[in-house]
Amino acid sequence: MTKLFTILLCIAGLLSCNTRKVEPLAFVGPKETNGKETIYHTIPKFELINQDSDTIQNSDLAGKVYVADFFFTTCPSICPVMTNNLVKVQRAFKDNPQFALVSHTVNPAYDRENILKEYAAKMHADTKNWDFLTGTKEAIYNTAFYGYFANAGEDELAPGGFLHSEYFILVDKKGRVRSGYDSQGNAKGVYDGTNDQDVLQLINDIKTLLKE
Numbered sequence: 001m002t003k004l005f006t007i008l009l010c011i012a013g014l015l016s017c018n019t020r021k022v023e024p025l026a027f028v029g030p031k032e033t034n035g036k037e038t039i040y041h042t043i044p045k046f047e048l049i050n051q052d053s054d055t056i057q058n059s060d061l062a063g064k065v066y067v068a069d070f071f072f073t074t075c076p077s078i079c080p081v082m083t084n085n086l087v088k089v090q091r092a093f094k095d096n097p098q099f100a101l102v103s104h105t106v107n108p109a110y111d112r113e114n115i116l117k118e119y120a121a122k123m124h125a126d127t128k129n130w131d132f133l134t135g136t137k138e139a140i141y142n143t144a145f146y147g148y149f150a151n152a153g154e155d156e157l158a159p160g161g162f163l164h165s166e167y168f169i170l171v172d173k174k175g176r177v178r179s180g181y182d183s184q185g186n187a188k189g190v191y192d193g194t195n196d197q198d199v200l201q202l203i204n205d206i207k208t209l210l211k212e
Contacts, residue, residue, distance in 0.1 A: 024212075025170075025205055026187035028177040029149065042175040043147040048104070048135040051116040056102070056131050063173050065209040066100040067202065069193060070144055070152045070164040072107035073119040077159040078166050082193035083123045086168070090130060092203045098173070098210055101130040104144065106152045106162045108134045148177065149189075168193045168202055172209050180205040 029041030043058060050056050067089060071079040086101055093099040105111035111119075116132035125132075133140070137154075144152035148169045155163035167190035172178045179187045180201050192198040 023181070025172075025178040025180055025208055026189075028179050028187065028189050040176045043171060043177070044143070046139065046143045046147065048133040048139060048143075049113060050131040050133055051113055051120055051127060053113045056133060058175060061100060061102070061171070062175070064098050064100045065173055065206055066102060066171050067206070068102045068104065068148055068169045068171060069167070070104045070106050070140075070148075070150055072105050072160065072162050072164070073111050073115055074107065075160050075162070075164075078194055080123070082166060082168075083125065085193055085196075085199045086130075087124055088199060089168075089203055089206070090126060093206065093210075094126075096210070097129075099129060099206065102133055103130070104133045104140050104152070106140065106144075106164045107160075108137055108140055165190075166192055166194050168199075170202060170205060170209070172212065178205070178209060180208075 027040045031041065032039045045058055047055060047057050067086065069082060069086065071082060073079075083103070086103070090101060105116065111134050113134065116134060117127075120127050120130070120132050141152050144150040144164075150167065150169065151163055151165050153163050154161060169190055170178050179189050179191075182188050188198075188201075191202040
């Protein structure tokens with residue numbers, strides 16, 4: 001799978017180099033027009049704690065392109081796949097100070113700082129620019145729903161007892177949710193974190209945002 005992913009990444013890179021014009025990425029979410037400019041949805045203020053017990057706020061991500069997702073460390077299904085794919089994304093932008101990742105636990109009662117730190121090490125995530133976040137359930141679930149338009153919460157019918165989406169959310173340097181386009185020319189909105197093609201597109205779309 002890793003070899004196939006590498007081959008696809010190389011092909012995607014060659015295609016992107018041969019593309020004469022790169023379309024601006026779409027803006028996701030509600031927008032307002034004040035007569036002079038369009039005001040797009042931005043991630044609302046949040047304050048969470050990372051694996052090193054540091055407080056992480058919006059200001060820590062200002063001026064950076066970043067990818068957000070939701071998971072929990074005892075997830076028995078898709079979380080390991082998602083995290084492994086984010087490791088691939090991180091490696092594509094190694095040492096780039098304008099790129100970051102944030103992974104929010106949906107089980108903050110269990111996933112405290114030490115648990116998140118152990119999980120990051122287990123998954124070979126470089127925490128120099130990747131924060132694994134915990135906090136109160138209310139803060140995390142509200143950030144998911146109102147900020148990233150993502151599902152997150154307790155659900156006894158879901159694997160492991162918690163509901164979260166498999167999607168990665170791309171955010172630009174101004175805190176606005178952005179998205180590439182599907183084969184029909186429609187804005188994707190989000191990227192499937194379990195799908196190799198979507199992860200490849202995410203990497204290319206990050207490159208586009210970094211140039212803005």
